[in-house]
Amino acid sequence: MIVKKIDLHAHVVPEVGYSRMDGGCFVTPQQIRKMYDAWGIEKCVQLPISSPEYECDQLSNRDAEHLVRDYPETVGWWFCNLDPRWGTNRPDCDLSHYLLYFKERGAKGVGEVTTNLPIDDPYMQNLFYHCEKCDMPLLFHMGNPGGGDYGIVDDFHMPKLERVLQKFPRLRVIGHSQKWWAEMSGDCTEEQRSGYPTGRIVPGGRTVELLRNYPNMYGDLSAGSGGNAVMRDPEFGYRFLEEFQDKLFFGTDICDASNVMELSHWLDDAVEHGHISQTAYNKICRENALRLLEG
Helix, strand or coil: CCCCEEEEEECECCCCCCCCCCCCCCECHHHHHHHHHHHCEEEEEECCCCCCCCCCCCCCHHHHHHHHHHCCCCEEEECECCCCCCCCCCCCCCCHHHHHHHHHCCCCCEEEECCCCECCCHHHHHHHHHHHHCCCCEEECEECCCCCCCCEECCCCCHHHHHHHHHCCCCCEEECCHHHHHHHCCCCCCCHHHCCCCCCCCCCCHHHHHHHHCCCEEEECCHHHHHHHHHCCHHHHHHHHHHCCCCEECCCCCCCCCCCCHHHHHHHHHHHCCCCCHHHHHHHHHHHHHHHHHC
């Protein structure tokens, strides 16, 4: 049975603004509603951007809250976001001051975190500490250092992320982007992790290890990166979805009206043909999101 999906990763704007540097424009509620109706999606979680490395001016916390108020049939929930350099621009800033304010106004988590700092930077460690303290799950984009990219930075095989999972065991961390999903396969090279590797998945992938070994590690299946990770090798992908059915979230990460979301219909086909169980399908498509958002 096909169910309506919850999109954990949306970037909606109240009105069309300037185009992004890489081309295209973020979508309005009216535009994404048409896309959702075609893909079997009920509503989304709005993710603002707060760091200067990306389009923070177009995706604000205030707009996220207002979109839920004004378009509840499409934008059902929102995460807040803050750059760890906010406040005093010191790594000991009381970021709970902001997080609790947004939480009281209805924010369900923090993200998409795109700050282009190393994960073990004191500013990032302070952000993780306060997110755990305030019981706010954190969704990150993993990027490369040195300009030309955005997102938190880790080395190949993500050793710093593992230390975060160990240091903050009550912090629910949701992984996203090419650098996170490319390491699904044990043969991923450092050069491949910024792209969309193809072919069969080889056992020993670091992404699988982190999901398997840490109860507080979760995965965001949005964008070409998440979809590619499970669709590139369907046989492995079906097993992966079954094993981690309690830790994966459907998402789209639509950034332009021309974007296509193949994963939605792929998941529908997988359950209809018995490749994955109805239980796993329901959890990944909506129940995990509802548990995270509403308890």
